[in-house]
Amino acid sequence: MQGETDHLERPSPLTDKERVMIQDSWAKVYENCDDAGVAILVRLFVNFPSSKQYFSQFKHIEDVEELETSSQLRKHAHRVMNALNTLVESLENAEKVASVLKSVGKAHAIRHKVDPIYFKILSGVILEVLGEAFPQVVTPEVGAAWTKLLATVYTGIAAVYEEVGWNKNSTSSG
Ligand code: HEM
Numbered sequence: 300m301q302g303e304t305d306h307l308e309r310p311s312p313l314t315d316k317e318r319v320m321i322q323d324s325w326a327k328v329y330e331n332c333d334d335a336g337v338a339i340l341v342r343l344f345v346n347f348p349s350s351k352q353y354f355s356q357f358k359h360i361e362d363v364e365e366l367e368t369s370s371q372l373r374k375h376a377h378r379v380m381n382a383l384n385t386l387v388e389s390l391e392n393a394e395k396v397a398s399v400l401k402s403v404g405k406a407h408a409i410r411h412k413v414d415p416i417y418f419k420i421l422s423g424v425i426l427e428v429l430g431e432a433f434p435q436v437v438t439p440e441v442g443a444a445w446t447k448l449l450a451t452v453y454t455g456i457a458a459v460y461e462e463v464g465w466n467k468n469s470t471s472s473g
Pocket residue numbers: 350351353354371375378379380382383403406407410411413417418421
């Protein structure tokens with residue numbers, strides 16, 4: 300069991316300053332919520348094509364424009380951005396954060412059978428795309444605060460996966 304817990308090492312809680320930096324920078328990103336969400340998910344699927352395997356409607360699509368216009372992709376982008384918005388709005392409310400992570404984690408583990416590694420990969424992609432799209436907003440300090448938040452999200456999701464008895468070998472992706 301010990302070997303399984305390294306990814307559950309929780310980052311320290313966000314400081315007040317980090318919370319404010321995240322909320323201020325998110326406000327700019329959220330103004331362009333749909334574009335930013337689609338850019339993030341397209342980057343995920345282009346750079347890590349195996350992450351497409353879970354999406355019935357575009358798992359075989361490679362053309363970037365086709366990916367961008369896929370309604371299943373756009374819908375998921377919207378859902379991801381909405382969930383992130385709820386998290387950012389609730390940074391002061393640990394219970395709310397835990398409940399969002401629980402429902403996202405459970406759905407992806409049990410219903411969608413998504414390997415949790417993709418949540419870690421997605422965190423890196425979010426940072427990369429936001430840094431490129433909003434270089435003035437995402438200063439190194441702001442980037443560091445986001446890194447911490449996204450690590451918290453990932454460890455929270457990984458804990459839920461463990462709680463529901465996630466087993467890599469039971470995926471249907473084969
Ligand atoms: C912060 C990260 C993420 C959030 C907040 C998120 C959120 C959501 C939400 C709210 C739904 C719809 C409700 C549901 O069916 O449970 C959903 C569906 C789904 N998610 Fe995610 N998701 C995230 C990451 C991922 C990743 C990394 C993958 C796979 C690589 C993934 C694959 C899916 C799939 C396959 C569905 C079903 C899509 C459909 O039925 O059209 N999600 N996600």
